[in-house]
Amino acid sequence: MTWLAFRQQRLSLIVSAMILGPLLVISGLIWLWPATVPEALTETLAVDYAYVSVFMLMLPPLLGTFTGAPLFAREFEQGTFVFGVTQSVSIHRWVWTKVAVAAVPFLALLAVVGVTSAYARDGLPVRGFGFFSTPGFETHGVILGAYGFMAFGLAAALGIVLRNTVAAMALTVLLYVVIALVVGGMRSYDIDTRTVTVPFTEASENPAATAFAHAARSTGGVSFLDEEGREVTGRYYECGTACVMPTEVSISYTSMSSYFALQAQEALVYTAVGGAALAGGVIVLRRRLD
Numbered sequence: 001m002t003w004l005a006f007r008q009q010r011l012s013l014i015v016s017a018m019i020l021g022p023l024l025v026i027s028g029l030i031w032l033w034p035a036t037v038p039e040a041l042t043e044t045l046a047v048d049y050a051y052v053s054v055f056m057l058m059l060p061p062l063l064g065t066f067t068g069a070p071l072f073a074r075e076f077e078q079g080t081f082v083f084g085v086t087q088s089v090s091i092h093r094w095v096w097t098k099v100a101v102a103a104v105p106f107l108a109l110l111a112v113v114g115v116t117s118a119y120a121r122d123g124l125p126v127r128g129f130g131f132f133s134t135p136g137f138e139t140h141g142v143i144l145g146a147y148g149f150m151a152f153g154l155a156a157a158l159g160i161v162l163r164n165t166v167a168a169m170a171l172t173v174l175l176y177v178v179i180a181l182v183v184g185g186m187r188s189y190d191i192d193t194r195t196v197t198v199p200f201t202e203a204s205e206n207p208a209a210t211a212f213a214h215a216a217r218s219t220g221g222v223s224f225l226d227e228e229g230r231e232v233t234g235r236y237y238e239c240g241t242a243c244v245m246p247t248e249v250s251i252s253y254t255s256m257s258s259y260f261a262l263q264a265q266e267a268l269v270y271t272a273v274g275g276a277a278l279a280g281g282v283i284v285l286r287r288r289l290d
Contacts, residue, residue: 009102012067016106019059024113030120056117056139060110061176064151067102069168072285073159091289095282103152111145134184141260146267146274151176153274157281183269187262 074080118140138147154175158168 008098009067009071012063012070012102013105015066016063016109019063020106020109020113023056024109024116027113027116027120031116053135053139056113056144057135060144060147061151061173063106063110064148065155065169065172065176067106068152068155069159069172070165071098071102071156071159072281073163073165073168076163077165091286095285099156099278103149107145107148107152110148111142114139114141114144137187137263138180138184141263141267143263143267143270146270147180150179150270150274150277153276153278153281157277157284160281160285179270179273183266187266 121140138144151172155168155172158171159165162168162171
């Protein structure tokens, strides 16, 4: 039964490995053996990291939908479910073997890619967005695997209910986007933001570097203050003595402990959604086959 399930899902497994494999190798090398990575590649990734992150942001819904939607829908479309349910194994084993063979490899790869990319990002001179902003938050850490599981669970369940692969894919993407936007929109209310004020120096002109020095990730709230604590506005560094020079830098940041806690919280939400959808789909499937 396991071998049969593998043969049925080999295309989706190969596609997942071809997409995620290079990402895992590159991020792993940058994290663990940065000296082995060509400098030209490192510089290119640093400059175009926003594009890489957007690409990674699309991977969970695309791979999850591509893997989950045809898992059972195609069985109904082609009538091959009859072969599966008439074997000596139980319907329960047939269902969960297919789920495990299809989901576990690509979800494990997604989670590992998310973790290695988070550590690799610290080794790149990346600027432009932080760990708490989109797409930084969604593409680093184990939450990448949780996104994939939600997409897979929704796609598999809708494939069972609709018995149509294309319809299940379309509806899965729609539901995925809605759920991700709703949960992501609530994130700002859960962020434990703190503020630190440091003397204005050349080193503190870089908010990210100052935030890292406080073992934290900048949330983008950076203000330059004068001697009386008032915010200095304008491009002071272009007008020299004609502008009021700041004396302090006020930086809003969030500790990494809060970052990992928030990642775990959202990962549990997405895992619960995917698990509930998958369990509901299996219940419907068993009722139809009994």
